[in-house]
Amino acid sequence: MRCFVLAAALLAAGLAPAKLAAQAPAPKSGSESCVNDARIRATKAVEQGMSIEAASCLDPSLSPMAARLVGTVNLTRAQYARDFLQGKLTPARYRAILDDRSGKLQQLVRDPDRIREVLENDADGDLVADRLDRCPGTPHGVPTDANGCPLRVQPTPEDQSDDRSLRAILSRSRFLYNRSCDGAPPPRITTPLEWGRGPQTKLGTQGFNLAVAKVIGQQPGCEVFYEVQFRFIDPNPGNPALPPSKILTIVFSDSEDLLTDPVRSVLPLPVGPTLSPARSAVREAMLRQYFRASWRVRAVNGSNVTSHWSPFVTQGPASSGVDG
Amino acid sequence: MRRFVARPAGYSLSVLSLAILSVPWPALAHNEPVHQRMTDYAYHVLLAGARFSEGGDMSARLRVVLDRLGTSNPSVKAFYGDAAQAVPKLRALKSGLAADPAPCITPSLISLFGGPMVDWKLPPGTSLEELPMSKVRLPVTVNYGHGMLICAIDEGWQSSGVLASVNPGNFVTHDYTGAPLGYWAAAPDKETKDWVLTSTTLEVLQNPAVVGAIGAGVSVAVSAVCLLACSFFPVACVLCPVAAVGAAGVVIDEITSIDADSLESADYVGFGHFIDMKPTPASPTFFDDKPAKFMERAGPTGAPDTTEKLVTALFDLGGIHVNHDKSLAPKNYEILLGSGPVGTDFHSNTIHRDKNQWESPTVPHMQLTAVDNLAMFGYEQAKSARGTAEEALRLGWPLHAIGDASVPMHAVGASGYGHRPYEDSVDMVYDELLGSDNVALSLDTVSQVVVRAVKWRKFIQDWRVLHGTTEVPVRDLVTAVAATTRQKANAQPSVFKPDRSLQYIVDKGGATSAYDNATMAAIQRDLLIEGIAAEVAFLMSYTEVSP
Numbered sequence: 001m002r003c004f005v006l007a008a009a010l011l012a013a014g015l016a017p018a019k020l021a022a023q024a025p026a027p028k029s030g031s032e033s034c035v036n037d038a039r040i041r042a043t044k045a046v047e048q049g050m051s052i053e054a055a056s057c058l059d060p061s062l063s064p065m066a067a068r069l070v071g072t073v074n075l076t077r078a079q080y081a082r083d084f085l086q087g088k089l090t091p092a093r094y095r096a097i098l099d100d101r102s103g104k105l106q107q108l109v110r111d112p113d114r115i116r117e118v119l120e121n122d123a124d125g126d127l128v129a130d131r132l133d134r135c136p137g138t139p140h141g142v143p144t145d146a147n148g149c150p151l152r153v154q155p156t157p158e159d160q161s162d163d164r165s166l167r168a169i170l171s172r173s174r175f176l177y178n179r180s181c182d183g184a185p186p187p188r189i190t191t192p193l194e195w196g197r198g199p200q201t202k203l204g205t206q207g208f209n210l211a212v213a214k215v216i217g218q219q220p221g222c223e224v225f226y227e228v229q230f231r232f233i234d235p236n237p238g239n240p241a242l243p244p245s246k247i248l249t250i251v252f253s254d255s256e257d258l259l260t261d262p263v264r265s266v267l268p269l270p271v272g273p274t275l276s277p278a279r280s281a282v283r284e285a286m287l288r289q290y291f292r293a294s295w296r297v298r299a300v301n302g303s304n305v306t307s308h309w310s311p312f313v314t315q316g317p318a319s320s321g322v323d324g
Numbered sequence: 325m326r327r328f329v330a331r332p333a334g335y336s337l338s339v340l341s342l343a344i345l346s347v348p349w350p351a352l353a354h355n356e357p358v359h360q361r362m363t364d365y366a367y368h369v370l371l372a373g374a375r376f377s378e379g380g381d382m383s384a385r386l387r388v389v390l391d392r393l394g395t396s397n398p399s400v401k402a403f404y405g406d407a408a409q410a411v412p413k414l415r416a417l418k419s420g421l422a423a424d425p426a427p428c429i430t431p432s433l434i435s436l437f438g439g440p441m442v443d444w445k446l447p448p449g450t451s452l453e454e455l456p457m458s459k460v461r462l463p464v465t466v467n468y469g470h471g472m473l474i475c476a477i478d479e480g481w482q483s484s485g486v487l488a489s490v491n492p493g494n495f496v497t498h499d500y501t502g503a504p505l506g507y508w509a510a511a512p513d514k515e516t517k518d519w520v521l522t523s524t525t526l527e528v529l530q531n532p533a534v535v536g537a538i539g540a541g542v543s544v545a546v547s548a549v550c551l552l553a554c555s556f557f558p559v560a561c562v563l564c565p566v567a568a569v570g571a572a573g574v575v576i577d578e579i580t581s582i583d584a585d586s587l588e589s590a591d592y593v594g595f596g597h598f599i600d601m602k603p604t605p606a607s608p609t610f611f612d613d614k615p616a617k618f619m620e621r622a623g624p625t626g627a628p629d630t631t632e633k634l635v636t637a638l639f640d641l642g643g644i645h646v647n648h649d650k651s652l653a654p655k656n657y658e659i660l661l662g663s664g665p666v667g668t669d670f671h672s673n674t675i676h677r678d679k680n681q682w683e684s685p686t687v688p689h690m691q692l693t694a695v696d697n698l699a700m701f702g703y704e705q706a707k708s709a710r711g712t713a714e715e716a717l718r719l720g721w722p723l724h725a726i727g728d729a730s731v732p733m734h735a736v737g738a739s740g741y742g743h744r745p746y747e748d749s750v751d752m753v754y755d756e757l758l759g760s761d762n763v764a765l766s767l768d769t770v771s772q773v774v775v776r777a778v779k780w781r782k783f784i785q786d787w788r789v790l791h792g793t794t795e796v797p798v799r800d801l802v803t804a805v806a807a808t809t810r811q812k813a814n815a816q817p818s819v820f821k822p823d824r825s826l827q828y829i830v831d832k833g834g835a836t837s838a839y840d841n842a843t844m845a846a847i848q849r850d851l852l853i854e855g856i857a858a859e860v861a862f863l864m865s866y867t868e869v870s871p
Contacts, residue, residue, distance in 0.1 A: 070684045074643060077686065081637035091630045098636070102620060102689055106608050162630045162826075169829050189472045193430075213429070213473045229833065231752045247752070247833035247840065263429055263474075294752060311357055311465045312752065313480060 069115045073105050076125065083141055087167060092159035093141070096151065100143035101127060124148070180221030180302065187215045187224055187299035191310040193264060195295065196318035207269050209258065209322035214265040215299040215307070223302040224254040226267060231294045231312075251300070258324030266324040355747040356466040356513050359727045360506030361484075361754055362852065366723075366859035367414065367502030368487040369773050373407030375490045383489035389767050393774055403778050406864055413867040415458035418713040419504045423452055424468055428475040436496070442475050453713045461496045463503040466510040478503070485759050485766025508720030509727065509859075512593070512698065518657075519592040520650035521687065523642045596653045596693040597728045599803065600737035601810040602626055613672035614803055616694035617737040619687070624736045624813070629822035631740030631829075636688040646690070648682040656701045657693035659799070669700070670791055671799040695734065696802035699725030703798045707869060719866065722798050723859055729806035730855030732813035732820065732847075742821035742838070744828050749839035750848050757849040769853060776857035777864075780805075784865045796865045805858045809851055816847045 077098065084094040104127040108115050117129040124137050126144040133148035143151045190213045198209030215224045230248045252267040259266045294314045299307040375382055376390045394401040427440035437443040444452050445461055452460075468476035481503065483491045491499050512518075598617035602624070604610055619636050622628045628636070638644075648654055658674045661667030674697060682690070702721020709715040728734045733743035750757070759765025783804060787797045813819050821838055828835035839848070 077640040081640040249833045
């Protein structure tokens, strides 16, 4: 059933071991490094072995050569993806190389003879057969023209800016993972209940509390987080001290729940000393002065599996506060 | 999709709880509540037209506006009469809603029902699913029947602005036909079987020789680059910064427990919800007259932004392909009406793709299915299911498609360019955009919806006259709405904000705030009105289709 896709990729992987070997690190001292290196070597061996075995289950409706070519290109694209994510290719160059390879692939699949030639004699991997390649030895990741000669990708200020933004985003991103959540269903959909002033919190700060419907039913050890999104609306537009509206997203751990109530989780939103003075002032201003907020909540388990968002609820602070 | 990670040493949960970011896929939009509310609004406009035609009660100011529109344009007057014909048929549709056992916990609902369980007051021998929409006594949210912790009854439901006067009553006596109809209009976003994917990279890794172990019981945060690189391809992990990978080094989760052949996620559902209205280049071959999403040429000019490139890289890294056998979309949304290149709806048929064509390229390098095809599939299914509880569900498909076609990013095949910030923003300010709390603005909204609905109605009627049929040109309609959307977006190109999609990954609020201003609100309002108007015309015309 999925044989073709698998086989194509694995056939292509058969071309890859030399490249993969070049990336393998020199053995390091220490048992952990040794285990890592062993794991990497095992992975390569598996890829090689499977690539050979998988040839036997190629989909007969596509020529083996064409499948191998598609698989080669797919594997090469994965390599470019890694290069791009690791910062070795700028966004512009990444796009240029993808466009180049996709264009050549479209041409090649119509010409079985050239497919064979490219697969067997294309030393620099630019999808131009060596016989026709006027610029052999093009470095990896460089787009070429129909003659195999490098295309200039002129870096623009936007490209450099995009690249900086992307690197900054990726360096700041954090993804959750908890093995105890393996196989856990998506958390059930929670809902906002109320928000308002809270009493003194566990953290010892006077702040606000948010009450949401408690998410239960996750596997033992699989944590639940609550992602809350507010939109504050200024009741008196034109106040120079505040923007007309402000959107704020905050994530809470279930361990921050102030209650042991079976249906309500009350989450503290500190505005006091635990925050920097600037952030504290912003939150205080928003929660005190905006008066009304639309907010919604969703649950995220420890492996980043999310529930759907709740609907937005528009409400002012609970008049009697929210106990935690 | 599951993610497999390296574990950094000594990561503090307390830090994590304040700093984590769930993965906000910038590419994958979900604005189900907006779909529901657009359709509910469209129903209310039909209700207003019907009431006006029949001399029913409504606010004096609304009556003046409707009267003025009808007096100045005979087509509008006819539209009111047609609305009076359409409304009873929509009210008679079976709700299709399954029972949802989630309990209510708010005092008002508990008091109303005499306990936590929702009381639909069903007539003896009648299920909620079979109940006519007009008899559904409570408004459901889009999460109804989808695992809500507490009952998904929308206690805050209200008719928008001046339209409240055409739907009088109290919480349990309003006409809620628009709410379940809108519920179904949102439903295509939950069709996770539309796109089931395969990761060849994971399949390679799913071998005992490469399986490692990771500790259990604690959530950890790992860097994006390492996650992406290591999770799919351990060889690349050695290149990750040591600080991010941690002293324990790189380990692979027990990935044998993952079905790499059947990756399903709500994140993939939207693949088929685009239609690219840019001029089509000569090459490569496209499979529909207006192609669907194709990451290689996404965006208003065909130049994918950095977010799109990031998504491309992730899918290429994972070797993510379509699993043709398990995916519904390649089969359902390939529209072949009749045997020739032009369908029985006089719209170009899809060029058939075989399994190999679907499966051989990775997702970023293949063309997905177009949203007008999704609409046509639902329309045909609804007609086939006429009179059954499934009819309303399938009607949701064309309604959803019209809603998507009114979003600029959907009309240029872009996952980036501010796609999610734009839609989140509309979600947040929807009521303000349509003037729910502003009588003058609300009257203007109704007026504009009526005028434009008459325009879309004429589009349908002209087609019917031309081709001698009572059908609805669903593919033409969705395509025309998308063309209008792209035209309006081109006139206000700042609606495309590629930097905001990237920002959305780490700062959803900040990215969304970029759309929280008067200029963006104007185009959002304009496009919302266009979409609602097209839905009005569609709903009215659907009720006229011969069984």
